[in-house]
Amino acid sequence: MKHKAFIFDLDGVIVDTAKFHYLAWKSLANSIGIDFTEAQNEQLKGVSRVKSLEKILTWGNKTLTDDEFMELMSRKNEDYLEYVNRMTKDDILPDVDRVLDFLIENNCKIALGSASKNARMILRKVELINKFETIVDGTNVTKAKPDPEVFLKAAEQLNVNPEDCVVFEDSVSGVQAANIGNMISVGIGEKAFLHEAKYIFKDFTEISFDFLKDL
Secondary structure (H helix, E strand, C coil), X not given: CCCCEEEECCECCCECCHHHHHHHHXXXXXXXXXXXXHXXXXXXXXXXXXXXXXXXXXXXXXXXXXXXXXXHHHHHHHHHHHHHCCCCHHHECCCHHHHHHHHHHCCCEEEEECCCCCHHHHHHHCCCHHHCCEEECCCCCCCCCCCCHHHHHHHHHHCCCHHXXXXXXXXXXXXXXXXXXXXXXXXXXXXXXXCCCCEEECCHHHCCHHHXXXX
């Protein structure tokens, strides 16, 4: 294997916490009289909580006081964490384990690069935390994707050059961050959304060991 490091996003790549974000945002939007669709939820992927709520308020043409804004932000997080607290190994997306184990067996370096501040907790819940050599999450970075900060930090902590990294991402902003960081981007999800990625797979069941070896 030529490429020495593999960096994984969390939400929508390793586990489908995206559905929990969707349910929590939908509940919040509906509670203040704003309709919220799955298509709108796609636009919030990889976006911070503050920016997400700002977008929802813009779509619903609503304004809030600072206090109301903060109250809604914490309510959304509490709703989301209730879902997260019920997570188990069954929440790992198909074939993620297989790919991680293959990379570990081949002495590849593996990192997590996620905007989520709950990344470590989620990895513990699904019993994957020991598979990652390093974890860079929302508690370690200040710039949101498409800024490549999260991936560049992961590369630095793994002691590899950015161009020797492969990034698995399910969001447009994440794919852009990998590309801006001069890394190989692998999109996990729909071609229509992720066409900027160098490679695109519907999910990890489509990723063969030969593909990983060629990387």
